Amino acid sequence: MVSPKQLFPxxxxxxxxKILIFGDPHGxxxxxxxxxxxxxxxxxxxxGDIQARRPLHIALQSILTRTEVWFIHGNHDTDSDADYDNxxxxxxxxxxxxxxxxxxxxxxVAGLGGIFRSKIWDPRRPIEEAAFMSGDAMRRSMRPxxxxxxxxxxxxxxxxxxxxxxxxxRSPPADILVTxxxxxxxxxxxxxxxxxxxxxGVQLVVHGHHHQDIxxxxxxxxxxxxxxxxxxxxxxxxxxxxxxxxxxxxxxxxSQDLLDLAVEVFGAAAQDWLGKPHKLFDGQxxxxxxxxxxSEKVRSTLNAIRNGGVV
Ligand SMILES: [Fe+2]
Numbered sequence: 210m211v212s213p214k215q216l217f218p219x220x221x222x223x224x225x226x227k228i229l230i231f232g233d234p235h236g237x238x239x240x241x242x243x244x245x246x247x248x249x250x251x252x253x254x255x256x257g258d259i260q261a262r263r264p265l266h267i268a269l270q271s272i273l274t275r276t277e278v279w280f281i282h283g284n285h286d287t288d289s290d291a292d293y294d295n296x297x298x299x300x301x302x303x304x305x306x307x308x309x310x311x312x313x314x315x316x317x318v319a320g321l322g323g324i325f326r327s328k329i330w331d332p333r334r335p336i337e338e339a340a341f342m343s344g345d346a347m348r349r350s351m352r353p354x355x356x357x358x359x360x361x362x363x364x365x366x367x368x369x370x371x372x373x374x375x376x377x378x379r380s381p382p383a384d385i386l387v388t389x390x391x392x393x394x395x396x397x398x399x400x401x402x403x404x405x406x407x408x409x410g411v412q413l414v415v416h417g418h419h420h421q422d423i424x425x426x427x428x429x430x431x432x433x434x435x436x437x438x439x440x441x442x443x444x445x446x447x448x449x450x451x452x453x454x455x456x457x458x459x460x461x462x463x464s465q466d467l468l469d470l471a472v473e474v475f476g477a478a479a480q481d482w483l484g485k486p487h488k489l490f491d492g493q494x495x496x497x498x499x500x501x502x503x504s505e506k507v508r509s510t511l512n513a514i515r516n517g518g519v520v
Pocket of ligand 1: 233257258284285389417418
């Protein structure tokens with residue numbers, strides 16, 4: 210059995226994580242099964258590109274009594290009839306979180322599967338410019354002989370239609386947003402994901418698709434004052450949530466008094482200062498340095514600047 214790749218902190222020994230969120234499996238479930246056996250989470254979420262080689266409930270049979278299984282689909286889940294059927298015709302098909310919010314292990318989890326395809330809708334353009342608002346509208350425009358299984362093409366069943374997005378956007382608040390596409394902080398990410406996360410008021414966004422383990426705050430790509438944390442998760446890897454309480458206290462960013470102090474010293478430029486790498490903090494941003502346990506040094510630096518020192 211492959212040992213699970215665990216890139217992110219887990220709760221303290223003795224406390225099982227509530228949710229493990231896995232990067233794109235692409236047909237390899239050994240790391241998923243190994244992690245569930247080891248960490249005993251209440252639930253797991255797969256971030257798409259599942260591509261099970263057997264129906265998903267068969268592939269995950271050994272853990273179905275141990276944890277709750279949820280997923281979103283990815284673009285590769287419509288690559289072939291087998292990819293499609295092993296997901297959408299499996300006994301776990303109703304565990305797709307796409308376009309809805311489900312309470313999982315005490316968290317309200319919103320899901321947006323699939324990818325944006327500009328032939329249907331480029332979310333950088335107004336929704337009115339979309340070719341079709343929904344899969345249903347697209348189906349109605351097609352002649353019966355053009356359809357796949359009397360519906361839209363297999364490929365576009367993993368396309369994000371504006372209607373799917375709007376349905377989620379108009380939903381009640383959620384705690385976590387899981388997406389296949391990345392938010393804007395990723396070079397190939399989308400502002401539409403950020404807008405969705407902000408509207409839903411989530412504290413956490415986790416994406417797959419790009420095969421990279423990344424904590425964007427720790428990397429200094431987001432400031433700790435961002436409205437939500439963002440993680441990317443690689444194939445064969447997972448994010449445990451919630452993270453270690455000690456870690457999350459530190460990682461949620463500078464404490465309120467540190468933020469207040471930064472505003473006192475820098476005014477409107479406080480966020481810029483917190484988000485800019487500085488040699489005093491080993492080349493990290495003050496926000497990331499504070500998140501990594503260095504908040505005292507950031508505080509004393511701010512005090513020095515406030516008292517007339519040049520840093
Ligand atoms: Fe993908």
